[in-house]
Amino acid sequence: MPQFATHTDLPRYLLVEQEKIEQIGRRHGLDFFPIVFQMLSYDQMNEIAAYGGFPNRYPHWRFGMEFERLSKSQEYGLSKIYEMVINSNPSYAYLLEGNSLTDQKLVMCHVLGHVDFFKNNFAFRSTDLDAGEPITDPVRRRGADYDPNRRWIDKMANHGAAVRRIIDRYGIGRVEEFIDVCLSLENLVDPWSRFVVRRREVETEEEPSAVEVPRLRAKDYMEEFINPEEYIEEQKKKIEETREKAKGRHPAQREQDVLLFLIENAPLERWERTILSIVREEAYYFAPQMETKIMNEGWASYWHSKMMTGDVCDWSEIVDYAENNAGVMATNGRRLNPYKLGVELFRSIEERWDRGQFGPEWEDCDDLDEKRHWDLRLGLGKSKLFEVRALYNDVTFIDEFLTEDFVLEHGLFSFSWSNRNERFEVESRAFREVKEKLLAQLTNFGSPFIFVEDANFENRGELLLTHDHRGVDLRADYAKETMSALQRVWRRPVCTATLVDGKKALLRYDGKEHSVKQDGP
C-alpha cells in the first residue's frame, strides 16, 4: 500500500456507506474491482488530479501547470473536482474532504460505475499488465475469477523513480527538455496495436517463394470464371511490385506506432530510450479512457442516478442530489457534455430495447404514430446495456446508437469556422452531418493518422512520415514544432508528407531549417 494511503483512510461512517452501495451495485449486476476510497483535502486533491490521478509520477512542469489551473478554478469557485478514480486493480478513488454526505454517496455510486466499466469494457484489456501481447480476444467473456494485474499505481511510481534517477544523473533541465520532446510525439501511437498482430515474422529463406495468388475455392468447371486468368496475373504483378518496393525497405510496412519505431530504431542514448518508453507506456495506459470518454462517463452517470434515486438517497437527500446532478449534466455554452450525451444515449438504448424499437421492422416502419406507441414489451434493455458497456467504444457507440430522433430531441448541431464572420457558427442540424462530425472528432482520439513510411528516405537516412489526410489539414505551427522534436530524436533530417490546402506538401526539418515543398494536387 502506498504510503500516502495511511493518512487518508476513510472514516468509519463512509466505509459503512461504501459497503451498502457496493451491495446495491452488485444486486444491479455491476461487477467491479475492489475499490479503495481515500479522503483528500483540496490541496491533495488538486495535486493528485494534476498528476492524472496518480500520487507518484515523474516530475514534469506540466503537472505544475495543471495544478495551478485546478487550484485557481477552485479558488475562484469556477469548478471543483468532486471525484477521481483511476483504472487499476484494486481501483483507487478519491473523495473530497468536506463534501456533504449526499455528495460522497453520489461520488461513490459514480465511481462504482467507472470501475465496473474499467473491468468489463474490452478496450481496457490493454491495460492488463499480465495479459501478454497481443490480446487477440479482448471481447471474450471473462470468468468470475478475472483478476488481472493492473497495479498501475506501482507502475507509475516506478516510472517516477526511474526518471528521478535519470534526473539525478543528467540534471533536471536536460531531462525535462527531452520529456517535452517525447510528449510532442506522445499521440503518435497505434491505439489498436495491442489487439492486432501488426508485424508478422518475415520468412528468412534465401530466395523469396514464387508469387502465389490466393484463389477462391471453386469447383473445377467454375474455376476459370471465379478465378479468371487475367485477374490472377494482375494480382500477381501487384504483389511482385509491392515486394519489389518493400525490398530493403524499412519498415517493411508503414507503422502507426511511431513511438515504438523510434524506440527501436532511433540513435537514442540509454536514458533517452528509457524515457521515451515510459512516455509511450503511459500514453497507452490513458488511451482506453480517451477512447471511451463518452461511454465511461455516461455509464457512471447512468448508475449514479439509478442507484441514488432508487436505493441510496432518503427523502432528505434527494433535493441535494438533484441539484448536484443537474450541475454535472449541464451543457455549458452549448458545448457537448460527455456525461450528458453518454447517459442519454444509454437511457435511449435501454428504452429502445425494452420496447423492441430496433431491427428491420422498426427501421422500415414509416408510420410515426405506430412508432410512437411501439412497445413489444421485450424487456431486453438491461441486458443490452451490459452488452454495450462491454463491447463498444465511443466511435462504435455513437455510430450504432446515435439515432436521428436522438439528435433531434437533444438539439445536437455541428459547427464550423466561418471565414466571413471570423467565428464558429452553427453549421447544420441534419442528422448525417452531425453524426459525421462527431465520429470524425472521435476517430483515432481526434488525432491525425501519422505513419512511419521510410527510415531511409531518399537513401539519405532521413525519416519519412506520412499523414493520412482525411479532410483536415495539420495545424501548421504545431506541426513545425513537432518536426523539431522528431528531428531531435531521429538526429537526421525528418520529413512529413501531408496535404496543405488540398495540395501535396512535404514538410522537412534538417535540424536548422524548416521547409515546405509543395507540388500539384
Add this chain to the structure above:
Amino acid sequence: MSLKIDQDHSRFRAIVRGKIRQNLRRYISQGELLGRKGKDLVSIPLPQIDIPRFVYGDRQRGGVGQGEGEVGDAVGGQGDEEADGAGQAGQDAGEHMLEVDVTLDELADILGEELELPAIENKGKNRIVSAKDRFTGIRRVGPESLRHFKRTYKEALRRAVASGAYDPKDPVIVPQHEDRRFRSWKEDVEPVANAVILYMMDVSGSMGEEQKEIVRIESFWIDAWLRRQYQGLDSRFIIHDAVAREVDRDTFFRTRESGGTMISSAYKLCGQLIDQHYPSNEWNIYPFHFSDGDNWSMDDTLLCIEILKQDILPRVNMFAYGQVESPYGSGQFVKDLREHFPEDERVITSEIRDRDAIVGSIKDFLGKGK
C-alpha cells in the same frame, strides 16, 4: 504542508516567466492589463503552454455542440471547458486560456531584464530617510501586548531556582511582576531615494483616443519600472491645451479638450510644481511629456526651449519627450527639441508610431539609467 507538486509548479512558473519575456511586446501593448490590476497583481492571460503535437487545425475542423441556435448563429462558450467532475483528469483537449498572476514588481523585473534596462543611478540624493521599527531587544517595561512570554517565564524559573522554591516533582512557576520582560524596538533609519514623475500630456483636439491609449499604456510601464527602482514614488499629472492645469490620474487619461496647443504652459506649470513641492536636492525628478508634436507657434516652442534650459533641466534627472504619431499633428516639436539639445544627455526624445512601438520607446526613455 509541502506538496510534491510544488517543485513541478515552480518550474512551471519559471517557464511562464520566460514565456512572458518572449511575448512581452504583446502583453505591454494590451491596454486591458491596466484594468486587470488589482492589489498589485496583474493577471496575464496566457495560452496554456501547450505541448506541440501533430494536431488538426481547429478552424477547418469544427465540432458538435448541443443547444439552441439557428444555422449561421455564432457558437459561444468555446473558451474554457470545465466539467464538474473530472473522471479522467487532464485528458481534455481544447483551447484553454491560463491566467497567470504576476506581481507588478515581478513584471517590472521581467521588463527590465528583457529591455536590458540599467538600474537607475541614484544621484546621491539620500537625504530623505525613512524610519523603520525593528524588534531587536528586551526590556523590563512595556505594554502588555509586547510581553515576551518565554523570557518572562525563564526569568520566573530562574528566580524560583535561585530562591529554592523550585520543586522538580511539582514544577509550578508563577511569574511575578518583576519577572516580566517585554520586546523592545529600535528605530532603523535608512536613506531612501525619493522620486517624482511629472506626467504632462497634450489633450488638444489632435490627440485622439488611440494616441491617449498609447500614452496611458506607456506611462503605466514607466510607472511600474520606476516604482521598482524607488521606494517612494510620487506622480503628478498635468494636462494642457492652450493652458495647463494639474489633474488627478483618472482625469489625466480621460480628458479630451479641443483647441490650440501651447506646450510652454505645461512646462511653466511643471517648473512651478518642482519649485513648490520637490526641491531638487532631495528628489529625483522625472518629467515626461507626451504630445503629437503640434505646437501653436514657433515663438511658443522657443519659449519652451528657454524654460527647459533655465528652469527644468538643471533640476531634473532627465527630461523625456514622447511624440505620439497622430494623423493631425505635424510632429514638428520633436525636431525642434533635437535641434536645440543635440548633445544634451538629459533630454531624451522618442517617437511612438503605434502600440507596437511602445516597448522600443520605453527602452529609449529608461535605457540610459538616469
